[in-house]
Amino acid sequence: MSVVTPPSFVVAVDELTVARARAGDEAALEALFRRFETPVYSLARRLTRSPHDAEDVLQETFLEVVRSIRRFRGDGSLAGWIRKVAASKALMKLRQQGARGREEELFDDLAGHTSGDGPGGSPAPGTAAERVDLETALAQIPATARAVIWLHDVEGYSHDEIAAMAGRTASFSKSQLARAHARLRELLAPGVREGTCT
């Protein structure tokens, strides 16, 4: 893993490149791939368990782009479309993993002591060391909650949009977001006592 710029799908792509890519020009398609490779991989890496899974998602995402860019009409931004394809592929990968693993069961074990948590948390991470802690803590959150916190807090998707992509309800997305934050707080500052009502 090498560290580069902050996550962002804000990538400038000129119309000529998009037009050439839509016409099937391989060089233009590769140019698109090179522009979006890092944000797509980063998104996939945050949502999936391993670099290998993230590379699978990157491969699936751009295979879909190559197949379907002719049908992309430019109603939304190209970056938004590619990001949505990537998020969908990553969620699909999670579903496949969920069918094989016990992660959701493990997550359910946490549910009991996270509901209704209020103030009294740890300081928010800010320094480099705290960022490392945050990254480690994020990796320890169960897959569904991690996907929701990333898609909502970082990628800016609404609960309705996440629900549509994941095939769940907006309430489910809200509850997963709360659980993810509760788990993060617990991991970043174990033993912090909850505040008392006033």
Next chain:
Amino acid sequence: MHLSLEELLAVRDGVAGAAAAGHAAACAECAAEVKRLAAVRAALAALPEERPSNDVWPAVVARAAGECERRVWRRAGWIAAGLAAMFTIAIGVRGALETYAEAKLARQTETLVAESQRLEKALRSSERRERVMSGRTAGTVVQLEDRIATIDAQLARAGNDRYPSQERIGLWQERVRLLDALVSVEKSGTTYLGL
């Protein structure tokens, strides 16, 4: 009573109801928690990006090309099946004029044609499109399909000779060998075939 985490997040995101928003404005602890949740969101967004350690583009190209080739190859498969059918008819009318050696060659070719058809059927029934192949595997598949298409073209050029020749048998043998390798790759994802 403090706000729940869901309510605090709704306040942070500006989508809370009036009661929750009012409480957060009046309660120092809840206000501090809203601020902390906003800082966590900012810290998540500031996490560094990651790059894949492998170049995935060649695998995307190979898979996209493979899908295209498979469409072409399916059509070529029907041509090969037609050639096989014509050959079988020719064998059927060869009559008593054939020498023992010619009949032996014909039997060998019939066996190879049947094996070729069996392997093609196995390939058509596989669900390979759903699998994620490594770039190397996808490249191997494309390479094999290209070579099979070349053999089919050579068989088509050889025409519908009445008598089987050693050259035609050689082509059918090569076709069976390549199809067999393709089936192995599809099943196991093996990339080393000693080709």
